Amino acid sequence: MYESSVKIRVRYSETDQMGYVYYGNYAAYYEVARVESLRNLGFAYKELEMQGVMMPVLENSTKFHRPARYDELLTIKVKIVSRPAVRIIFHYEIYNEENKLINTGETILAFVNMHSGRPCRPPQVMQDLFDPYFNG
Amino acid sequence: MYESSVKIRVRYSETDQMGYVYYGNYAAYYEVARVESLRNLGFAYKELEMQGVMMPVLENSTKFHRPARYDELLTIKVKIVSRPAVRIIFHYEIYNEENKLINTGETILAFVNMHSGRPCRPPQVMQDLFDPYFNG
Amino acid sequence: MYESSVKIRVRYSETDQMGYVYYGNYAAYYEVARVESLRNLGFAYKELEMQGVMMPVLENSTKFHRPARYDELLTIKVKIVSRPAVRIIFHYEIYNEENKLINTGETILAFVNMHSGRPCRPPQVMQDLFDPYFNG
Amino acid sequence: MYESSVKIRVRYSETDQMGYVYYGNYAAYYEVARVESLRNLGFAYKELEMQGVMMPVLENSTKFHRPARYDELLTIKVKIVSRPAVRIIFHYEIYNEENKLINTGETILAFVNMHSGRPCRPPQVMQDLFDPYFNG
Numbered sequence: 001m002y003e004s005s006v007k008i009r010v011r012y013s014e015t016d017q018m019g020y021v022y023y024g025n026y027a028a029y030y031e032v033a034r035v036e037s038l039r040n041l042g043f044a045y046k047e048l049e050m051q052g053v054m055m056p057v058l059e060n061s062t063k064f065h066r067p068a069r070y071d072e073l074l075t076i077k078v079k080i081v082s083r084p085a086v087r088i089i090f091h092y093e094i095y096n097e098e099n100k101l102i103n104t105g106e107t108i109l110a111f112v113n114m115h116s117g118r119p120c121r122p123p124q125v126m127q128d129l130f131d132p133y134f135n136g
Numbered sequence: 137m138y139e140s141s142v143k144i145r146v147r148y149s150e151t152d153q154m155g156y157v158y159y160g161n162y163a164a165y166y167e168v169a170r171v172e173s174l175r176n177l178g179f180a181y182k183e184l185e186m187q188g189v190m191m192p193v194l195e196n197s198t199k200f201h202r203p204a205r206y207d208e209l210l211t212i213k214v215k216i217v218s219r220p221a222v223r224i225i226f227h228y229e230i231y232n233e234e235n236k237l238i239n240t241g242e243t244i245l246a247f248v249n250m251h252s253g254r255p256c257r258p259p260q261v262m263q264d265l266f267d268p269y270f271n272g
Numbered sequence: 273m274y275e276s277s278v279k280i281r282v283r284y285s286e287t288d289q290m291g292y293v294y295y296g297n298y299a300a301y302y303e304v305a306r307v308e309s310l311r312n313l314g315f316a317y318k319e320l321e322m323q324g325v326m327m328p329v330l331e332n333s334t335k336f337h338r339p340a341r342y343d344e345l346l347t348i349k350v351k352i353v354s355r356p357a358v359r360i361i362f363h364y365e366i367y368n369e370e371n372k373l374i375n376t377g378e379t380i381l382a383f384v385n386m387h388s389g390r391p392c393r394p395p396q397v398m399q400d401l402f403d404p405y406f407n408g
Numbered sequence: 409m410y411e412s413s414v415k416i417r418v419r420y421s422e423t424d425q426m427g428y429v430y431y432g433n434y435a436a437y438y439e440v441a442r443v444e445s446l447r448n449l450g451f452a453y454k455e456l457e458m459q460g461v462m463m464p465v466l467e468n469s470t471k472f473h474r475p476a477r478y479d480e481l482l483t484i485k486v487k488i489v490s491r492p493a494v495r496i497i498f499h500y501e502i503y504n505e506e507n508k509l510i511n512t513g514e515t516i517l518a519f520v521n522m523h524s525g526r527p528c529r530p531p532q533v534m535q536d537l538f539d540p541y542f543n544g
Contacts, residue, residue: 012443012453013296013436015289017185017342022285023193024163028421031160035420035479045420046479049153057159061197070289071443071454148307148317149300149430153423153478160421164285171284171343181284182343206425207307207318295465296435303432329431333469 002080002133004037010072020067026094027060029076030107034090037078041129051123052114058087059108066102073097083134084126086111086119138216138269140173146208156203162230163196165212166243170226173214177265187259191245194223198241208232219270220262222247222255274352274405276309282344292339298366299332301348302379306362309350313401323395324386330359331380338374345369355406356398358383358391410488410541412445418480428475434502435468438515441484442498449537459531463517466495470513480504491542492534494519494527 008029016022035045048055068074079091087110094103113120121127144165152158171181184191204210215227223246230239249256257263280301288294307317320327340346351363359382366375385392393399416437424430443453456463476482487499495518502511521528529535 011436012288012439013294016284017287017289017291018190018192019289020192023196024160024167024285027160027163028419031420044479054154056154056156056203057200059197059199060159061195063195064193067192071452147300148303148424149432151425152420153425153427155425158421164283167284180343207316290462290464292464295468296432296439299432299435326426328426328428328475329472331469331471332431333467335467336465339464 004040006033006036006076033076055109062105140176142169142172142212169212188250195244202238276312278305278308278348305348305350327381334377412448414441414444414484445486460522467516474510
């Protein structure tokens, strides 16, 4: 299993008139969490696209336990439980500044070769970086 | 069962560098679909908040079957299958201009009294409007 | 001079915790207004990009006279005062449902050849469509 | 004069199909820059709203010199040139990772008492924090 943790501060633009973070903005938080967790691993998502591989989202689901509010510094815990193959699954838990769980979610993405449009395996360099976390 | 249909044209701001609608923007499409389907029924969501009731989202899930592209006129079919009580569940199917299914999703929302912060039933006027669709 | 008028309904996602449309969302409204005003003229912006021409924004400015609120049906009046050449300037006036002026703005865009990255003139078909409005 | 500097990493959600940061997203960057520059000064914007003062935007303008791209770590230099009274003016310069100037802008905001809806002066604590930068 690979785990990582990312902090995001809520922007004013992300609130709505209920005074909470708009429910649609969590998907962007998840994406930042994915990208930063890969960067923590040593891999830049940007490089992936430069190598002709993209990662379209297949499924995304979210449970909203408590609202997030403006200016809160949220902590997103990201987990990858099973070894990434043609698909990769990210699990998220978001905690507020009082360390209360406010949001849980999950995203399934595919690796797709941009030129052929076909599913593919993660690049070897990425597989090598994941290797120590999914052995045995 | 209550069914309704809503059209949304993809904005440039909603695309990302993959050339598709960013996956996080479907939640806003769903929200427009909910609001317009209620308006088609005869109910303005705005009135609900003015009456002191809000509808926070509890759960949201999405499957991405095909990408949506800039300027496409999407058709969102919205269904409410079971009679709304303290919760209401919306199901969505999004079709592109070639009538291909590109996206399916589901949102569970609560009715909450803004003053007490407690779950509540939908306002009577809303229940009356739903009544013909959930009888028998 | 070419004038056109476009209607946009404020989405919940576009409000912020002040209860107004977030100031950053007017740029997306302007873009919808530009695209729809060109469509009213007979030209699809999408076609432009397919022909290898893009229109990056050079300058944008906005004055916020009154707030816009959730669910309001806004009317955006769009004007092009001078004949588009390598640049095109759009002027906007946004009115709320009570016909009060809430927002004025202006955007300057360039026509750029995607392949060379160089400024270019609008495609001939677009120039022909503009012609009747800028003669004499 | 008060100056501050803020870093923002471009999110995937902020790009558009041209492959650049969507022009409408700079307003949110400016807002983050304002909030963080005030935090660097010792003042939380959140506190302002809690004290019943809000800061609606009156005017905003932007010049786009070069595109910003996905994952770039942008540096926003924020300046307040004249002592804030019932209005405050922020100037921005955004630099990319190669230290090239990509964007300049300016925002004029008012201080407004939420209860009366009338313009007001900044809270005393904020005036005191600004004092050393605008003396003489």
